[in-house]
Amino acid sequence: MVIYIILLSNVSKLICSYINNNCEISDKDNEKINYAIIAILSESVKFIFLFFLFFILHRLKFFIFSLIILMSIRNFSGGLHFKTFNKCLLFSVTVFIMTSLLAPMIPRLPNLIYYFFCFISVLIIFIKSPCTSPKRPIRNNKKKYRLKVISTISSIICLILLVVVRNNNSLVNCGFVTILIQAIQLILA
Known part of the structure:
Protein backbone atom coordinates (compact mmCIF):
# COMPACT_ATOMS: atom_id res chain seq x y z
CA MET A 1 0.00 0.00 0.00
CA VAL A 2 2.97 2.32 0.54
CA ILE A 3 3.77 2.03 -3.16
CA TYR A 4 0.18 2.99 -3.96
CA ILE A 5 0.36 6.11 -1.76
CA ILE A 6 3.67 7.17 -3.30
CA LEU A 7 2.32 6.57 -6.81
CA LEU A 8 -0.88 8.47 -6.05
CA SER A 9 1.08 11.37 -4.60
CA ASN A 10 3.45 11.50 -7.59
CA VAL A 11 0.64 11.35 -10.16
CA SER A 12 -1.22 14.08 -8.28
CA LYS A 13 1.89 16.28 -8.15
CA LEU A 14 2.50 15.70 -11.85
CA ILE A 15 -1.04 16.75 -12.77
CA CYS A 16 -0.92 19.77 -10.42
CA SER A 17 2.43 20.79 -11.86
CA TYR A 18 0.99 20.64 -15.36
CA ILE A 19 -2.00 22.76 -14.30
CA ASN A 20 0.25 25.29 -12.54
CA ASN A 21 2.48 25.62 -15.59
CA ASN A 22 -0.46 26.23 -17.92
CA CYS A 23 -2.80 28.27 -15.72
CA GLU A 24 -2.50 31.04 -13.17
CA ILE A 25 -3.68 29.51 -9.92
CA SER A 26 -3.31 30.71 -6.34
CA ASP A 27 -1.68 28.50 -3.71
CA LYS A 28 -5.06 28.00 -2.02
CA ASP A 29 -6.67 26.87 -5.29
CA ASN A 30 -3.66 24.66 -5.97
CA GLU A 31 -4.27 22.87 -2.65
CA LYS A 32 -7.93 22.38 -3.56
CA ILE A 33 -7.01 21.00 -6.97
CA ASN A 34 -4.44 18.63 -5.45
CA TYR A 35 -7.03 17.40 -2.91
CA ALA A 36 -9.58 16.86 -5.68
CA ILE A 37 -7.11 14.96 -7.86
CA ILE A 38 -6.10 12.68 -4.97
CA ALA A 39 -9.78 12.11 -4.13
CA ILE A 40 -10.66 11.24 -7.73
CA LEU A 41 -7.69 8.89 -8.11
CA SER A 42 -8.39 7.20 -4.75
CA GLU A 43 -12.07 6.74 -5.55
CA SER A 44 -11.19 5.33 -8.97
CA VAL A 45 -8.84 2.75 -7.50
CA LYS A 46 -11.39 1.88 -4.81
CA PHE A 47 -14.15 1.49 -7.41
CA ILE A 48 -12.03 -0.78 -9.60
CA PHE A 49 -11.15 -2.95 -6.60
CA LEU A 50 -14.80 -3.18 -5.48
CA PHE A 51 -15.99 -3.83 -9.04
CA PHE A 52 -13.68 -6.82 -9.44
CA LEU A 53 -14.40 -8.09 -5.91
CA PHE A 54 -18.15 -8.21 -6.52
CA PHE A 55 -17.65 -9.52 -10.03
CA ILE A 56 -15.73 -12.45 -8.55
CA LEU A 57 -18.44 -12.92 -5.91
CA HIS A 58 -21.16 -12.87 -8.63
CA ARG A 59 -22.84 -9.91 -6.92
CA LEU A 60 -21.98 -7.19 -9.42
CA LYS A 61 -25.58 -6.15 -10.15
CA PHE A 62 -26.24 -5.67 -6.43
CA PHE A 63 -23.01 -3.72 -6.00
CA ILE A 64 -23.85 -1.40 -8.90
CA PHE A 65 -27.45 -0.97 -7.70
CA SER A 66 -26.24 -0.18 -4.18
CA LEU A 67 -23.54 2.16 -5.48
CA ILE A 68 -26.03 4.14 -7.58
CA ILE A 69 -28.36 4.57 -4.62
CA LEU A 70 -25.52 5.41 -2.24
CA MET A 71 -23.90 7.98 -4.53
CA SER A 72 -27.20 9.67 -5.38
CA ILE A 73 -27.65 10.39 -1.67
CA ARG A 74 -24.09 10.62 -0.33
CA ASN A 75 -22.95 13.20 -2.89
CA PHE A 76 -25.38 15.65 -1.26
CA SER A 77 -25.58 14.40 2.34
CA GLY A 78 -21.94 13.58 3.00
CA GLY A 79 -20.95 10.85 5.44
CA LEU A 80 -18.03 9.31 7.21
CA HIS A 81 -14.54 10.18 6.01
CA PHE A 82 -11.35 8.37 6.91
CA LYS A 83 -7.81 9.69 7.07
CA THR A 84 -6.20 6.77 5.26
CA PHE A 85 -7.01 4.98 2.04
CA ASN A 86 -6.83 1.58 3.77
CA LYS A 87 -9.48 2.51 6.36
CA CYS A 88 -11.70 3.98 3.67
CA LEU A 89 -11.35 0.89 1.51
CA LEU A 90 -12.04 -1.44 4.44
CA PHE A 91 -15.14 0.53 5.39
CA SER A 92 -16.38 0.55 1.78
CA VAL A 93 -15.83 -3.20 1.44
CA THR A 94 -17.75 -3.74 4.69
CA VAL A 95 -20.65 -1.54 3.59
CA PHE A 96 -20.96 -3.17 0.19
CA ILE A 97 -20.69 -6.67 1.64
CA MET A 98 -23.67 -5.78 3.85
CA THR A 99 -25.66 -4.22 1.00
CA SER A 100 -24.67 -6.44 -1.91
CA LEU A 101 -23.95 -9.81 -0.35
CA LEU A 102 -25.89 -10.09 2.91
CA ALA A 103 -28.97 -7.86 2.36
CA PRO A 104 -30.16 -9.69 -0.78
CA MET A 105 -30.28 -12.93 1.24
CA ILE A 106 -32.70 -11.50 3.83
CA PRO A 107 -36.18 -12.96 3.36
CA ARG A 108 -39.07 -10.64 2.55
CA LEU A 109 -40.02 -8.65 5.63
CA PRO A 110 -43.46 -7.30 6.52
CA ASN A 111 -44.22 -4.00 4.76
CA LEU A 112 -44.53 -2.21 8.11
CA ILE A 113 -40.83 -2.84 8.80
CA TYR A 114 -39.85 -1.37 5.43
CA TYR A 115 -42.10 1.67 6.00
CA PHE A 116 -40.66 2.21 9.48
CA PHE A 117 -37.06 2.13 8.27
CA CYS A 118 -37.97 4.34 5.28
CA PHE A 119 -39.41 6.97 7.57
CA ILE A 120 -36.48 6.78 10.03
CA SER A 121 -33.88 6.92 7.23
CA VAL A 122 -35.45 9.91 5.47
CA LEU A 123 -35.84 11.70 8.80
CA ILE A 124 -32.18 11.11 9.73
CA ILE A 125 -31.00 12.19 6.27
CA PHE A 126 -33.09 15.37 6.52
CA ILE A 127 -31.88 16.23 10.03
CA LYS A 128 -28.19 15.32 9.65
CA SER A 129 -27.48 16.39 6.06
CA LYS A 148 -30.17 18.99 2.81
CA VAL A 149 -33.20 19.29 0.53
CA ILE A 150 -31.49 17.55 -2.41
CA SER A 151 -30.26 14.64 -0.26
CA THR A 152 -33.73 14.21 1.25
CA ILE A 153 -35.46 14.31 -2.13
CA SER A 154 -32.85 11.95 -3.57
CA SER A 155 -33.46 9.43 -0.76
CA ILE A 156 -37.23 9.66 -1.33
CA ILE A 157 -36.75 9.08 -5.07
CA CYS A 158 -34.57 6.04 -4.31
CA LEU A 159 -37.26 4.69 -2.00
CA ILE A 160 -39.87 5.18 -4.73
CA LEU A 161 -37.54 3.25 -7.07
CA LEU A 162 -37.57 0.41 -4.55
CA VAL A 163 -41.38 0.34 -4.70
CA VAL A 164 -41.09 -0.06 -8.49
CA VAL A 165 -38.80 -3.11 -8.10
CA ARG A 166 -40.79 -4.49 -5.14
CA ASN A 167 -41.22 -7.86 -6.85
CA ASN A 168 -37.48 -8.43 -6.65
CA ASN A 169 -36.95 -8.96 -2.92
CA SER A 170 -33.15 -9.11 -3.27
CA LEU A 171 -32.95 -5.67 -4.92
CA VAL A 172 -35.45 -4.20 -2.45
CA ASN A 173 -33.41 -5.37 0.53
CA CYS A 174 -30.18 -4.24 -1.12
CA GLY A 175 -31.62 -0.75 -1.64
CA PHE A 176 -33.21 -0.41 1.78
CA VAL A 177 -30.06 -1.51 3.58
CA THR A 178 -28.00 0.92 1.46
CA ILE A 179 -30.23 3.86 2.45
CA LEU A 180 -30.31 2.76 6.08
CA ILE A 181 -26.51 2.46 6.26
CA GLN A 182 -26.16 5.93 4.72
CA ALA A 183 -28.48 7.33 7.38
CA ILE A 184 -26.51 5.57 10.13
CA GLN A 185 -23.27 7.00 8.68
CA LEU A 186 -24.68 10.50 9.09
CA ILE A 187 -25.37 9.82 12.77
CA LEU A 188 -21.85 8.46 13.30
CA ALA A 189 -20.19 11.29 11.39
Whole structure:
Protein backbone atom coordinates (compact mmCIF):
# COMPACT_ATOMS: atom_id res chain seq x y z
CA MET A 1 0.00 0.00 0.00
CA VAL A 2 2.97 2.32 0.54
CA ILE A 3 3.77 2.03 -3.16
CA TYR A 4 0.18 2.99 -3.96
CA ILE A 5 0.36 6.11 -1.76
CA ILE A 6 3.67 7.17 -3.30
CA LEU A 7 2.32 6.57 -6.81
CA LEU A 8 -0.88 8.47 -6.05
CA SER A 9 1.08 11.37 -4.60
CA ASN A 10 3.45 11.50 -7.59
CA VAL A 11 0.64 11.35 -10.16
CA SER A 12 -1.22 14.08 -8.28
CA LYS A 13 1.89 16.28 -8.15
CA LEU A 14 2.50 15.70 -11.85
CA ILE A 15 -1.04 16.75 -12.77
CA CYS A 16 -0.92 19.77 -10.42
CA SER A 17 2.43 20.79 -11.86
CA TYR A 18 0.99 20.64 -15.36
CA ILE A 19 -2.00 22.76 -14.30
CA ASN A 20 0.25 25.29 -12.54
CA ASN A 21 2.48 25.62 -15.59
CA ASN A 22 -0.46 26.23 -17.92
CA CYS A 23 -2.80 28.27 -15.72
CA GLU A 24 -2.50 31.04 -13.17
CA ILE A 25 -3.68 29.51 -9.92
CA SER A 26 -3.31 30.71 -6.34
CA ASP A 27 -1.68 28.50 -3.71
CA LYS A 28 -5.06 28.00 -2.02
CA ASP A 29 -6.67 26.87 -5.29
CA ASN A 30 -3.66 24.66 -5.97
CA GLU A 31 -4.27 22.87 -2.65
CA LYS A 32 -7.93 22.38 -3.56
CA ILE A 33 -7.01 21.00 -6.97
CA ASN A 34 -4.44 18.63 -5.45
CA TYR A 35 -7.03 17.40 -2.91
CA ALA A 36 -9.58 16.86 -5.68
CA ILE A 37 -7.11 14.96 -7.86
CA ILE A 38 -6.10 12.68 -4.97
CA ALA A 39 -9.78 12.11 -4.13
CA ILE A 40 -10.66 11.24 -7.73
CA LEU A 41 -7.69 8.89 -8.11
CA SER A 42 -8.39 7.20 -4.75
CA GLU A 43 -12.07 6.74 -5.55
CA SER A 44 -11.19 5.33 -8.97
CA VAL A 45 -8.84 2.75 -7.50
CA LYS A 46 -11.39 1.88 -4.81
CA PHE A 47 -14.15 1.49 -7.41
CA ILE A 48 -12.03 -0.78 -9.60
CA PHE A 49 -11.15 -2.95 -6.60
CA LEU A 50 -14.80 -3.18 -5.48
CA PHE A 51 -15.99 -3.83 -9.04
CA PHE A 52 -13.68 -6.82 -9.44
CA LEU A 53 -14.40 -8.09 -5.91
CA PHE A 54 -18.15 -8.21 -6.52
CA PHE A 55 -17.65 -9.52 -10.03
CA ILE A 56 -15.73 -12.45 -8.55
CA LEU A 57 -18.44 -12.92 -5.91
CA HIS A 58 -21.16 -12.87 -8.63
CA ARG A 59 -22.84 -9.91 -6.92
CA LEU A 60 -21.98 -7.19 -9.42
CA LYS A 61 -25.58 -6.15 -10.15
CA PHE A 62 -26.24 -5.67 -6.43
CA PHE A 63 -23.01 -3.72 -6.00
CA ILE A 64 -23.85 -1.40 -8.90
CA PHE A 65 -27.45 -0.97 -7.70
CA SER A 66 -26.24 -0.18 -4.18
CA LEU A 67 -23.54 2.16 -5.48
CA ILE A 68 -26.03 4.14 -7.58
CA ILE A 69 -28.36 4.57 -4.62
CA LEU A 70 -25.52 5.41 -2.24
CA MET A 71 -23.90 7.98 -4.53
CA SER A 72 -27.20 9.67 -5.38
CA ILE A 73 -27.65 10.39 -1.67
CA ARG A 74 -24.09 10.62 -0.33
CA ASN A 75 -22.95 13.20 -2.89
CA PHE A 76 -25.38 15.65 -1.26
CA SER A 77 -25.58 14.40 2.34
CA GLY A 78 -21.94 13.58 3.00
CA GLY A 79 -20.95 10.85 5.44
CA LEU A 80 -18.03 9.31 7.21
CA HIS A 81 -14.54 10.18 6.01
CA PHE A 82 -11.35 8.37 6.91
CA LYS A 83 -7.81 9.69 7.07
CA THR A 84 -6.20 6.77 5.26
CA PHE A 85 -7.01 4.98 2.04
CA ASN A 86 -6.83 1.58 3.77
CA LYS A 87 -9.48 2.51 6.36
CA CYS A 88 -11.70 3.98 3.67
CA LEU A 89 -11.35 0.89 1.51
CA LEU A 90 -12.04 -1.44 4.44
CA PHE A 91 -15.14 0.53 5.39
CA SER A 92 -16.38 0.55 1.78
CA VAL A 93 -15.83 -3.20 1.44
CA THR A 94 -17.75 -3.74 4.69
CA VAL A 95 -20.65 -1.54 3.59
CA PHE A 96 -20.96 -3.17 0.19
CA ILE A 97 -20.69 -6.67 1.64
CA MET A 98 -23.67 -5.78 3.85
CA THR A 99 -25.66 -4.22 1.00
CA SER A 100 -24.67 -6.44 -1.91
CA LEU A 101 -23.95 -9.81 -0.35
CA LEU A 102 -25.89 -10.09 2.91
CA ALA A 103 -28.97 -7.86 2.36
CA PRO A 104 -30.16 -9.69 -0.78
CA MET A 105 -30.28 -12.93 1.24
CA ILE A 106 -32.70 -11.50 3.83
CA PRO A 107 -36.18 -12.96 3.36
CA ARG A 108 -39.07 -10.64 2.55
CA LEU A 109 -40.02 -8.65 5.63
CA PRO A 110 -43.46 -7.30 6.52
CA ASN A 111 -44.22 -4.00 4.76
CA LEU A 112 -44.53 -2.21 8.11
CA ILE A 113 -40.83 -2.84 8.80
CA TYR A 114 -39.85 -1.37 5.43
CA TYR A 115 -42.10 1.67 6.00
CA PHE A 116 -40.66 2.21 9.48
CA PHE A 117 -37.06 2.13 8.27
CA CYS A 118 -37.97 4.34 5.28
CA PHE A 119 -39.41 6.97 7.57
CA ILE A 120 -36.48 6.78 10.03
CA SER A 121 -33.88 6.92 7.23
CA VAL A 122 -35.45 9.91 5.47
CA LEU A 123 -35.84 11.70 8.80
CA ILE A 124 -32.18 11.11 9.73
CA ILE A 125 -31.00 12.19 6.27
CA PHE A 126 -33.09 15.37 6.52
CA ILE A 127 -31.88 16.23 10.03
CA LYS A 128 -28.19 15.32 9.65
CA SER A 129 -27.48 16.39 6.06
CA PRO A 130 -25.11 17.72 4.96
CA CYS A 131 -22.30 16.17 6.94
CA THR A 132 -19.11 17.74 5.66
CA SER A 133 -15.50 16.76 5.97
CA PRO A 134 -12.93 19.04 7.61
CA LYS A 135 -11.13 19.38 4.27
CA ARG A 136 -14.33 20.51 2.52
CA PRO A 137 -16.36 22.59 4.99
CA ILE A 138 -19.57 24.29 3.87
CA ARG A 139 -19.94 27.71 5.43
CA ASN A 140 -22.80 29.04 3.30
CA ASN A 141 -26.16 28.34 5.00
CA LYS A 142 -28.08 28.52 1.72
CA LYS A 143 -25.83 25.84 0.23
CA LYS A 144 -26.22 23.68 3.36
CA TYR A 145 -30.00 23.92 3.14
CA ARG A 146 -29.96 23.18 -0.60
CA LEU A 147 -27.82 20.07 0.00
CA LYS A 148 -30.17 18.99 2.81
CA VAL A 149 -33.20 19.29 0.53
CA ILE A 150 -31.49 17.55 -2.41
CA SER A 151 -30.26 14.64 -0.26
CA THR A 152 -33.73 14.21 1.25
CA ILE A 153 -35.46 14.31 -2.13
CA SER A 154 -32.85 11.95 -3.57
CA SER A 155 -33.46 9.43 -0.76
CA ILE A 156 -37.23 9.66 -1.33
CA ILE A 157 -36.75 9.08 -5.07
CA CYS A 158 -34.57 6.04 -4.31
CA LEU A 159 -37.26 4.69 -2.00
CA ILE A 160 -39.87 5.18 -4.73
CA LEU A 161 -37.54 3.25 -7.07
CA LEU A 162 -37.57 0.41 -4.55
CA VAL A 163 -41.38 0.34 -4.70
CA VAL A 164 -41.09 -0.06 -8.49
CA VAL A 165 -38.80 -3.11 -8.10
CA ARG A 166 -40.79 -4.49 -5.14
CA ASN A 167 -41.22 -7.86 -6.85
CA ASN A 168 -37.48 -8.43 -6.65
CA ASN A 169 -36.95 -8.96 -2.92
CA SER A 170 -33.15 -9.11 -3.27
CA LEU A 171 -32.95 -5.67 -4.92
CA VAL A 172 -35.45 -4.20 -2.45
CA ASN A 173 -33.41 -5.37 0.53
CA CYS A 174 -30.18 -4.24 -1.12
CA GLY A 175 -31.62 -0.75 -1.64
CA PHE A 176 -33.21 -0.41 1.78
CA VAL A 177 -30.06 -1.51 3.58
CA THR A 178 -28.00 0.92 1.46
CA ILE A 179 -30.23 3.86 2.45
CA LEU A 180 -30.31 2.76 6.08
CA ILE A 181 -26.51 2.46 6.26
CA GLN A 182 -26.16 5.93 4.72
CA ALA A 183 -28.48 7.33 7.38
CA ILE A 184 -26.51 5.57 10.13
CA GLN A 185 -23.27 7.00 8.68
CA LEU A 186 -24.68 10.50 9.09
CA ILE A 187 -25.37 9.82 12.77
CA LEU A 188 -21.85 8.46 13.30
CA ALA A 189 -20.19 11.29 11.39
